[in-house]
Amino acid sequence: MLGKSVLHADETPVQMLKPGAGKTHRAYLRAYVPTSFDSLRAVLYDFVPSRPGEHCRTYLEDWRGKPVTDDYASYKAGFAAGITELGCMAHARRKFHDLHVSHQSQIAAEALELFGALYGVERDVAQVPADERRQIRRERAKPLTETLHRWLIEQRPRVPAGSGTACAIDYSLKRWEAHIRYLDDGDAPIDNNWVENEIRPWAIGRSNWLFAGSLRGGKPSAATMSLIQSARLNGHDLYAYLKDVLTCLPTQKNSQVAELLPHRWEPAK
Known part of the structure; x- marks a missing residue:
């Protein structure tokens, strides 16, 4: 994903329990997606405890591409470091x-x-x-x-x-x-609508599960949803994909784990 020159980026608020407080505060779920012009069909979700830009910079590491964003201040800190913003x-x-x-x-x-x-x-x-x-x-x-x-x-x-x-x-x-x-830039989209479609499952989910129990719970949930939503983008049957991945993973060689990613996985014939 970080090898792409253009990435969509968006976020949505998620309530998270404050440890020991018995109440929630606002955390965020961020999504990163290649453009619709790209052959890679994948989405990466990142669950973070707050909106400040250091979470974005940490996640994107040394990426120096062009993010398509919606005027969020949390992304702007990276622009001075060689990142060029594309608007929506x-x-x-x-x-x-x-x-x-x-x-x-x-x-x-x-x-x-x-x-x-x-x-x-x-x-x-x-x-x-x-x-x-x-x-x-x-x-x-x-x-x-x-x-x-x-x-x-x-x-x-x-x-x-x-x-x-x-x-x-x-x-x-x-x-x-x-x-x-x-x-x-012929690889750049005119807007950020492509990633907003991938935020929608979380917006719907909020009505059902209401809040995240902790950061430790939110992080693996984001990783799991990254796999599930990426599998959907690649047209996979979710049950068949998850069943095969969970069956193969314990014995899969470390050098071959990437073959189980949704954009590379192929159903058994």
């Missing part, structure tokens, strides 16, 4: 979408049309090689981003400070450089 265009679009749904905002409708043109280009380049994707983006998407940027700047003085529309515009402008970096 979907988060910028979503703020205007919410305005349009709640207030039928004309400005939001115009913004959605401009964002929609960018996503139209992405649909056209989803299946082409990275070099070709980059070239098409430069030819078709770059002029669209320039139009969107001008439009955002023009609209900002026309809306009241502190309004929902102003906040949506300010978010896009503040994150602009990160949002458009995907134009120069």
Whole structure:
């Protein structure tokens, strides 16, 4: 995973019991996923006791790629160490979408049309090689981003400070450089939606198990879910995969353990 030049990164809060306190505090589950353009289908979950960036830096070690993130401060500490942030265009679009749904905002409708043109280009380049994707983006998407940027700047003085529309515009402008970096890298996605799908099982799980008992419980749960969700991404029957892995693992040579990983495992014929 850490050999990839681009990784999605996202997180979701998980309640964890405080030792000896009889109450919970907020811990976090982080997910790291290669992009949809990558042939590797895998997800790595990391359970951490708090949000600060040292957990992210420790987990990623010396990785110097490009994380696709959602403006979380916990990731920013790594940017000065040679990591280049890629923004999430979907988060910028979503703020205007919410305005349009709640207030039928004309400005939001115009913004959605401009964002929609960018996503139209992405649909056209989803299946082409990275070099070709980059070239098409430069030819078709770059002029669209320039139009969107001008439009955002023009609209900002026309809306009241502190309004929902102003906040949506300010978010896009503040994150602009990160949002458009995907134009120069054919391996980079336009948004972070790919990893958000892998966060969803944990969001659903919270309704059932409510909290983690401890950090010692959360860490192995994250490792187990990494295997399960990666197996799903590779289209495996979960029962068949886990049964075979648990059967083989006690006698598997250390040098061959990697063969049991979901993206390398093959069912017995």
